[in-house]
Amino acid sequence: MDFTFGPEVDAFRAEARQWLAANAPANAPANAPANSPVATDMRAAPDRRAWERTLGAAGWIGLGWSGTYGGNRRATLAQQVAWGEEYARAGAPVRTGHIGEKLLAPTLEAHGTPEQCERFLPPIARGEELWCQGYSEPGAGSDLAGVRTAAVRDPADGSYRVSGQKIWTSLARDADWCFLLARTEPGSRRHHGLSFLLLPMDQPGIDVRPIRQMSGAADFNEVFFDGARAVGAVGAEGGGWQVAMALLGHERGVSTLVQQIGFGRELAEVTEAARRTGADTDPMIRQRLIRLWAELRTMRWNALRTLGTADLAAPSAAKLLWSAWHQRLGELAMTVRGPSAATGPRDWTPAAPYELDAAQHLFLFSRADTIYGGSDEVQRTIIAERALGLPREPKG
Structure with a gap:
């Protein structure tokens, strides 16, 4: 090829x-x-x-x-x-x-x-309006069909009043608009009765609370809706599940290849750190570095091979590969640094908290790689059901 x-x-x-x-x-x-x-x-x-x-x-x-x-x-x-x-x-x-x-x-x-x-x-x-995504909820993360946020349609103008909570919402503090999944049919269950709504963020009835991560950053947010107005639905009312699944199909593909450029840069930094500390003289460290390099090349070839294909399991396989790979890279970044990986700068004081360096941030952030964007368990279920044709997991 x-x-x-x-x-x-x-x-x-x-x-x-x-x-x-x-x-x-x-x-x-x-x-x-x-x-x-x-x-x-x-x-x-x-x-x-x-x-x-x-x-x-x-x-x-x-x-x-x-x-x-x-x-x-x-x-x-x-x-x-x-x-x-x-x-x-x-x-x-x-x-x-x-x-x-x-x-x-x-x-x-x-x-x-x-x-x-x-x-x-x-x-x-034009780069003038920013969006955030309102999918996950405290009780509906990887299992998105468990959405409980509710919306009631106003027949006068077709708008909806939304009440509920979303979590892990990227960019919610700065977004102008949010597309979200809400239950518009009272008493409906699972993927039935959901609608894909468009909602302006600058209005009463919306409370955004940052979630501080162990890395010190606050990339994600909780968002509370109390009668906030959504201007309308994309697709038919109650047909939001199909729209939401179509959107998730756009999450990966080109972005996987682009992501690997950054991975390569991080791997180069870890390799250079191994040289500086002398860790590269350890044959086990060298073996881990070489394996990470080879696996990164393989991930690129696999991403190119499946680019633009209709293979529904390919994105899940790619997610499983890179999430575990990136976690191993973060672990190796700490190993080659030695004891200093667990310490901050010498001039640190409680009154002036220090910023994590790149290797420390890599290690801490990568712990979430196998969870966000669909946990490893969900990806394996997709592969089992869609690619291997195994019996579907029972739904409670």
Whole structure:
């Protein structure tokens, strides 16, 4: 199988590299680890909003869209990979608009009305409106069908009043809008009676509370809704499960290949740390480094092999591979550092808490890799049922 890109993609890559070299902010603040779905903390949010508008003005948002409602720089799937890889190599700021661009936009193009597309897609393409995703709840994380947040439709204007709680909501403090899954049919169970709603975040009845992680950052939030107004539903009322599942299909693919650029950078840093500390003289350490390098190359080839395919189990297999790989990298980063990995800077005082260094942040953040985005248990169930044809797990 040929894993190379052709001259058209190479030319597109060169254009992207040149533009990023001329426009990407130097030393972008608070860059997230390679696997982070959001920016580490949101202290640089105003700068990142300006950066989203810069990307939009240059036509770098919406590369995979149809072009009808924005995303005027059309790009093939391979060109989208090239852009993402060059973006990661340039060390450009972590994106805050990716939830709207990569998840909501293709979902609206497939399931939304022309009026919804006309209203929401152009501001996303211009980098002007940010979105967050309201799926997980305290009792419905990996088992999304357990959603309890409820919404009541107002027949006068078609809007909904939403009450309930979402958790692990990325970017909720800075998002302008939220798409969420809510139960619109009282007494319904599991995936029945759910609707996919669009809700403005700047209104009464919404309380956003940051969740402080053990890494010190607050990437995620709890969001409480108390009669907040959603402007309407995407797809039919009660048909939200199908829309939500279609959206989840956009979560992986190109992003997996882009993610691996950051993984490679982290692996290089761990390898260099092993040289500095002398840990690379240990044959067991060398073996672990070589295995991580080989596995990363294999993950890239597998991602290229399955890019654009209709294999429903491929994203789950990829998630299982990279989440465990990244955790092992974080563990090795601590090992090669030795005892100093558990300490902070010498000038630390209780009055001035220290920031974690890159290796410490990698180790702590990667503990969540096998949970968020669908736990390992869920991914194995998907593979068993959809790829291997094993009996479906009983639903209570």
